[in-house]
Amino acid sequence: MKPLRQRLTRRNSVLWCNLTIASIDVGVYLVAGKSRLLPEMAGKHDGYCDIASSTILIDRALTEDMAEQVLLHEIIHFVCFVAGVPMPAGDAEEEAIVNPLASALYDALKRNGLFLGPQRLLKQGC
Numbered sequence: 013m014k015p016l017r018q019r020l021t022r023r024n025s026v027l028w029c030n031l032t033i034a035s036i037d038v039g040v041y042l043v044a045g046k047s048r049l050l051p052e053m054a055g056k057h058d059g060y061c062d063i064a065s066s067t068i069l070i071d072r073a074l075t076e077d078m079a080e081q082v083l084l085h086e087i088i089h090f091v092c093f094v095a096g097v098p099m100p101a102g103d104a105e106e107e108a109i110v111n112p113l114a115s116a117l118y119d120a121l122k123r124n125g126l127f128l129g130p131q132r133l134l135k136q137g138c
């Protein structure tokens with residue numbers, strides 16, 4: 013299978029924004045969750061973080077609010093990996109750490125007017 017970035021097409025994805033995370037340029041794409049070209053999004057995944065290609069995928073069927081929450085969730089995965097934060101080996105165990113962190117952080121940022129979502133980033137030339 014081709015690397016993730018090479019499987020992103022105009023039919024199955026749209027660039028939502030470009031971010032710089034830990035000095036790494038990361039492309040964030042809204043994608044068709046059911047695309048057979050993107051098995052990473054199969055099943056119950058609302059988002060996916062591919063460290064190797066510095067790419068984050070978000071299911072484009074989500075509401076804007078949900079998409080923002082998923083983006084923050086995937087950013088936490090990315091940051092933890094890049095920062096070398098020790099994570100348990102299994103996906104479920106890692107999710108058990110990232111999920112509550114993302115929910116609490118998103119809530120704190122939103123309630124305090126600190127979350128600058130991708131729509132606002134786009135308006136500023138993201």
Ligand SMILES: [Zn+2]
Pocket residue numbers: 085089107110
């Ligand atoms: Zn996750």
